[in-house]
Amino acid sequence: MNRIILLLVAGILLLAGCQKEDTTFNTDLALDSRFIILNQPADTTKIVVYSDRNWTMENRDNAPWVIVQKGSGLGTAYAIVEVPANTDDYPRAATLVFKAAGKMDTLKLGQRGLVTPKIAITATSVARLRQVVLFPLLLTQVYL
Helix, strand or coil, X not given: CHHHHHHHHXXXXXXXXXXXXXXXXXXXXXXXXXXXEECCCCEEEEEEEECCCEEEEEECXXXXXXXXXXXXXXXXXXXXXXXXXXXXXXXXEEEEEEEEXXXXXXXXXXXXXXXXXXXXXXXXXXXXXXXXXXXXXXXXXXXX
């Protein structure tokens, strides 16, 4: 009986002594992404910047195709970047640098190029494929 009372009192004291600690997320600078790849047409993207302080974003490569719509803020907010359509054949990339409270972080922004494969599958192209690829392949298997 004494053990039960002792365990009950110990349990009550244990529960009474527990308090939920009030914690908040604090950071000088953090980003939600490291890489963003946009398609070839003109586009706008948002980057979530986590910070407890003032932050800035800059186009480190001075890429003329990167248009910074919102490049600074206070606290957690969006940085907004716009890119025009990429009319070049090849993809392109730029580095965005974020700074806050003596900290620095980078994000690589890319955009796909104009090159898109054009494939036309017709009865003629399939027949030609059989002649050029499949028939010689069958011959080499028969004679080996």
